[in-house]
Amino acid sequence: MPKSPEPEGSARLMTTTEIAKEHGVSRQTIHTYRRTGIFPAPVEGEGSTRPRFREDQVDAFFEANPKQPRKKRRPQPEQQGAPVTTTTDxxxxxxxxxxxxxxxxxxxxxxxxxxxxxxxxxxxxxxxxxxxxxxxxxxxxxxxxxxxxxxxxxxxxxxxx
Incomplete structure (x- = not known):
């Protein structure tokens, strides 16, 4: 995987695509984290308009917020009463x-x-x-x-x- 260009001795800067690939989440998930304000802020990068994030901050974020199992969007209704067998009249x-x-x-x-x-x-x-x-x-x-x-x-x- 190509590394982001960075000066010697500083933390690696990562794009949303790189973060998604390394941490097993979708880019949309990262955008959702950013929208809610819980994701680390992007760092000003040199020569690119794409937001980049510090690798150490991203790693710390995913350690504190492990990937959750996917939630069902429509919960199944609770069954009411006992099951009934159906027959054709x-x-x-x-x-x-x-x-x-x-x-x-x-x-x-x-x-x-x-x-x-x-x-x-x-x-x-x-x-x-x-x-x-x-x-x-x-x-x-x-x-x-x-x-x-x-x-x-x-x-x-x-x-x-």
Whole structure:
């Protein structure tokens, strides 16, 4: 590495680039240190407009202020509550199928016909009611459980939307 020109017996003068290379920091870091006023002041150099710094002062600065690990700019938010497993609600797929045309040759996409979609929705509704009935049965609510099972087995009437 080329040394800065200096008279015999005086401290070596270093440029920002030389400091960055020798101390393992970026030039921007040195400029940030200078802006905050904690870095040693530059020394008037001969024949150059680039700021130069005394090597002994720079070494003392980096001994007093060792390189810190990089800080994350955006701290991750603290997790709130317990982790929750996510599942896809089966009704989403059914309703999505209902909104599409029966078959699109260009997209080569086959959708669920209306009658099939109704059967899938009825099966889902019945499964939900049966699950609720089973939970009630465990709590000795036999009459309510039997009513839910009866509701699960009958087909709902069409509703006007």
């Amino acid at each position: 089966p009704r989403i797929a059914i309703l999505s199928s209902l909104n599409d045309p029966p078959y699109n040759e260009t997209a080569e996409k086959r959708c669920v016909p209306w009658g099939e979609a109704e059967k899938l929705l009825d099966a889902y509704r019945a499964a939900v009611l049966r699950t609720a009935a089973d939970e009630l049965a465990e709590d000795d609510h036999l009459l309510a459980a039997e009513e839910l099972r009866r509701m699960a087995d009958e087909k709902p009437e069409a509703q006007d939307g």
